[in-house]
Amino acid sequence: MPTSPSDPHRDASGEHAVRSGAGVFDLVVIGAGPAGLAGAVAAGELGLRTALVDAAELTGGQFYRGPSPALGARRPEALHHAWSAYADLRERLRHCPAVSHLPGHHVWSVVRDPGHADRWTVHALTGPDGTDRAPVRLAARGLLIAAGAVERHLPFPGWTLPGVVGAGGAQAMLKSGLVLPGRRIVVAGSGPLLLAAATSLTAAGADVPALVEATGYLGYARHPGALAANPGKAAEAVTHGGALLRHRVPLYARSAVTAAHGRQRVEAVTVARLDRRWRPVPGTARRIACDAVAVGHGLIPQLDLVTTLGCAVRPTADGTHAVATDRSLATSVPTVWAAGETRGIGGAAVALAEGELAGLAAGARLRGAAVPPARTARLRRRIARLRSFADAMAAVHAPGPGWPEWLTDDTEVCRCEEVTADRVREAAADLGARDTRTVKLLTRAGMGWCQGRICATAVACLATRYGASDAGPAPDRRPLAAPVPLAALAELPAESGPKTAEPT
Amino acid sequence: MKPRRTTSPARPRPTPRDVVGADPGPAFEITFDGRSVAALPGQSVAAALWAAGILAWRTTRGGGRPRGAFCGIGQCHDCLATVNGIPNRRACLLPARPGDAVTTQEGAGRADLAV
Numbered sequence A: 001m002p003t004s005p006s007d008p009h010r011d012a013s014g015e016h017a018v019r020s021g022a023g024v025f026d027l028v029v030i031g032a033g034p035a036g037l038a039g040a041v042a043a044g045e046l047g048l049r050t051a052l053v054d055a056a057e058l059t060g061g062q063f064y065r066g067p068s069p070a071l072g073a074r075r076p077e078a079l080h081h082a083w084s085a086y087a088d089l090r091e092r093l094r095h096c097p098a099v100s101h102l103p104g105h106h107v108w109s110v111v112r113d114p115g116h117a118d119r120w121t122v123h124a125l126t127g128p129d130g131t132d133r134a135p136v137r138l139a140a141r142g143l144l145i146a147a148g149a150v151e152r153h154l155p156f157p158g159w160t161l162p163g164v165v166g167a168g169g170a171q172a173m174l175k176s177g178l179v180l181p182g183r184r185i186v187v188a189g190s191g192p193l194l195l196a197a198a199t200s201l202t203a204a205g206a207d208v209p210a211l212v213e214a215t216g217y218l219g220y221a222r223h224p225g226a227l228a229a230n231p232g233k234a235a236e237a238v239t240h241g242g243a244l245l246r247h248r249v250p251l252y253a254r255s256a257v258t259a260a261h262g263r264q265r266v267e268a269v270t271v272a273r274l275d276r277r278w279r280p281v282p283g284t285a286r287r288i289a290c291d292a293v294a295v296g297h298g299l300i301p302q303l304d305l306v307t308t309l310g311c312a313v314r315p316t317a318d319g320t321h322a323v324a325t326d327r328s329l330a331t332s333v334p335t336v337w338a339a340g341e342t343r344g345i346g347g348a349a350v351a352l353a354e355g356e357l358a359g360l361a362a363g364a365r366l367r368g369a370a371v372p373p374a375r376t377a378r379l380r381r382r383i384a385r386l387r388s389f390a391d392a393m394a395a396v397h398a399p400g401p402g403w404p405e406w407l408t409d410d411t412e413v414c415r416c417e418e419v420t421a422d423r424v425r426e427a428a429a430d431l432g433a434r435d436t437r438t439v440k441l442l443t444r445a446g447m448g449w450c451q452g453r454i455c456a457t458a459v460a461c462l463a464t465r466y467g468a469s470d471a472g473p474a475p476d477r478r479p480l481a482a483p484v485p486l487a488a489l490a491e492l493p494a495e496s497g498p499k500t501a502e503p504t
Numbered sequence B: 001m002k003p004r005r006t007t008s009p010a011r012p013r014p015t016p017r018d019v020v021g022a023d024p025g026p027a028f029e030i031t032f033d034g035r036s037v038a039a040l041p042g043q044s045v046a047a048a049l050w051a052a053g054i055l056a057w058r059t060t061r062g063g064g065r066p067r068g069a070f071c072g073i074g075q076c077h078d079c080l081a082t083v084n085g086i087p088n089r090r091a092c093l094l095p096a097r098p099g100d101a102v103t104t105q106e107g108a109g110r111a112d113l114a115v
Ligand SMILES: Cc1cc2nc3c(=O)[nH]c(=O)nc-3n(C[C@H](O)[C@H](O)[C@H](O)COP(=O)(O)OP(=O)(O)OC[C@H]3O[C@@H](n4cnc5c(N)ncnc54)[C@H](O)[C@@H]3O)c2cc1C
Pocket: A030, A031, A032, A033, A034, A035, A036, A053, A054, A055, A056, A060, A061, A062, A063, A064, A105, A106, A107, A108, A146, A147, A148, A149, A150, A151, A167, A168, A169, A171, A172, A193, A196, A197, A299, A302, A339, A340, A341, A342, A347, A348, A351, A481, A482, B071, B073
């Protein structure tokens, strides 16, 4: 596995490298999480010239996020489930010369090559935070989008205080940097990730004075078929449950953190019971002291790249959107496949299976590779079974419509632009904004640095609540999938794509 | 909403490093607003700051309120810091390097991101 396909070719200014000398990849896989890694290995083993591109330095994505080698972890698997599947894939990647792993590559745009209708041009910024002065272009005959998910956040008063962090964010910082945001960490929100977060935070030495879940886990019982078909998932829940019992983590089900308190950082939270519609029940509030809060309300598929490519999307059981595919995981745009959380929130096991299936499908389509039908059939069965469980969970944890009742007028909804709930209400109710887009234009909510990645769900939900009609949370079209310095845009050639070598 | 725990049983408190059996190279120094902070090889700037108990290294453009890392994976941009004089670096992505001078980023830092 070479780490770069060839020496970067320097352009006349000597300033930025363009990997045009690399020729044309059969497949560029965007995202090296469980889905992308499995996809690249499957495609590479079929002989496809494959680039595995990820913003991060290491493969593994969110689930298999591990500490940098420099931290010398002897047991990186201690904070993970199912590490052996990852270790196996990494080993196969190492022995697969057809796959080039390109770490530190932030893909910000994918376009059809104007010179070759059957090719894609992938634009990436490089460096740990994408600020190196060496933008890169890759040419590809096919794309596998395995970009994963982002956490869904519902605002509450005080959620912008230092010490309030994403539940997935706390996981990521712990797994990669071996650090905690505090010593007494309330874990709150909704979804299975909270169990994983509480388990690893306690294992790493934090006290978790409350695990606050907006739904009841009993909701799973309404989907007995999905549970029975997924014994591995039940075992995982039992492992988490056992660990939490051992650490005496109190579970507050059907409850929410409805406010965080503190001056320079969080010092306590208010926890209140919720009714079935997620409205706080009056008289049930209690205060719990803490020095950090890890909060998240499930995950949302990351659709920036697929929507700019024009791939069709579908609504999901928990009110978001995911990319639509056929049973070979091909999107509506020819030669573009999708796998993992981009196809809908489902967890690492389904991401591994889908990545493999998509890699095989790309091999068959782009290179005419022979794929044993039994292998494909086995993967399809596995995916169907795991997806049924994931959809059941998504339905259980979908946010109830009453959550905005815990907002105050001055609760910030958009963190970047500091837009309050009151201003969103004013735009929709008083200024007559009829859709989310107008609300955003009037308030600048969702138009800051993160381009609405954090607040889009909440803004759309509030806009409808206060009168906008079509606020249905259609996936945002973000022109850029990563923040791009103006300089990089200015340097783009106006017309034709990069000079690429002959197809291999 | 029943369970209540009053006392925590005495147990040796593990650290994240213990759990994964980390044996990093020697710590090195970075600074935050002039104060010395120890960082481990392989940690991001944000991780090194968290390890030192520092949770905020930016103030917002409007209200001047403190912010630090939130999403932990490069998405939210709440963790922007000025590092060695260059503003708008995502501290959760940026590896700490010996001698890095991290300073609180006030307001916009510099408006050069095309978003
Ligand atoms: C913050 C966070 C923490 C999580 N922690 C856990 C956990 O502890 N336990 C658990 O069971 N599940 C966790 N999950 C759920 C996790 O998404 C899945 O379990 C699993 O990792 C999904 O695999 P995937 O391959 O589909 O996506 P991911 O693992 O998310 O991989 C996607 C990869 O694509 C890369 N990428 C995305 N866009 C671009 C781009 N434009 N350019 C370059 N690279 C890009 C990302 O860097 C990432 O490495 C977490 C999710 C999030 C968002």
